[in-house]
Amino acid sequence: MRRRVMGMLMTSAALLAAIHVAPGQVDAAASTTASTGQKAVIQAAVKLRSGPSTTGDVVSFMKQGEAVTVLEKTNNYWYKVKTSDGVTGYTSSSDKYIKVGATSVAAATSPVSRKTEASESAKTVSASVKNVSTKEASASVNSSAGQTKATIQTSVRLRAEASTSSEVLGYMNTGDVVTITDSSNAYWFKVTTADGTVGYVSSSPQYIRIGEGVVVQQAVASAAAPASDTTALPAVASPVSTVSLSSGDAAAAIEQVIDTGMTYLGTPYEYGSDRNSTATFDCSAFTRQIFRQAVGIQLPADSRSQGEWIKQNSQPNTDMTTLKRGDLLFFTNYNASSGAYTSLDNSSQTITHVAVYLGDNKLLHTFSVAAGGVKVTDFSKPWQDRFLFGGSVIQ
DSSP states (O other): OHHHHHHHHHHHHHHHHHTTOOTTOTTTTTBOOOOTTEEEEEOSOEEEESSSSTTSOEEEEEOTTOEEEEEEEOSSSEEEEEOTTSOEEEEEOBTTTEEETOSSOOOOOOOOOSGGGSOHHHHHHHGGGSOTHHHHHHTSOOTTTOOEEEEEOSOEEEESSSSTTSOEEEEEOTTOEEEEEEOOSSSEEEEEOTTSOEEEEEOOTTTEEESTTOOOOOOOOOTTSOTTOOSSSOOOSSSSOOBOOOHHHHHHHHHHHHHHHHTTTTOOBOTTOOTTOSSSBOHHHHHHHHHHHHHOOOOOSSHHHHHHHHHHHSOOBOOGGGOOTTOEEEEOOOOSOGGGGGGOOGGGSOOOEEEEEEETTEEEEOOOTTTTSSEEEEOOHHHHHHEEEEEOSBO
């Protein structure tokens, strides 16, 4: 018996040597050592899990090109990372899925297959030390399988097509479970609802998360978060440029901003509110929060600075008839009779308020305790009299 055991051990060792795999060193060449707080870029769609194991709950999917922060190298196979919207989880450390220190997606290279280095008999011996990232690869979204369950995080529109201009089929509510059937679009998931309705929903984790019955408390983005930590759009940490996208992507991003704003309806007004809290808002804290939370764009902290940002990086528009949905609108003080405003030189007036234009002569904003905090109002005569200019953050 002892000889048989020794013989089996020697055979196993020989097979391991033949395929050049040493326990604890699997995929060492492909895994980049990361220090705490180092930036990384997702190279291919991969799941973010609750623990460093393929049996961990799926928190969400990370898409190609998404920037993350590596919090730790948990082991040879997993990184603990933080996404741009503040979600923490674990992902494969294989450089097929994540590139530490990169600023973009690396060019594809020809993979080296280990399968040709050993016979079929060696597979059984090497299975216990095989990199689990191969399991993660097979667990990525299969757009045709129709087996990926997801949970709606907050009320969101279900549309007939992957466009904000398409027909609204209905609204999905927090806790609704859907099946993702196509995730190939960067901003939309094609889903099937519990009653069999097929449509499209924003893929933002604010609205939908992978996993059945998974509802995540939305975290407030920190003002100190690096501007590069963003998914759908490049972040803007200082007034240097506008964010330009194709018309369809820009429209989707604008809808994400507005939908985010709508989730804060009724949030109390507080002048000079804490920029790191969503308990209360003043006008500019509100606009700053929804752009940052929805699409990763960090605007300046006050309305005057936001107005200067538009002047420097966009095209200020004083024509109220050509304002666009999602534009920021800037106003001066209401401190005179309506008639007196017609003689004012708008270029010399001080900005005292900012709002988001919804179209159809509607504003989304917050301006006083008495008014009830965040709300939708008409772009009525008093507001029109105070209007200075508007402009697009996303074009």
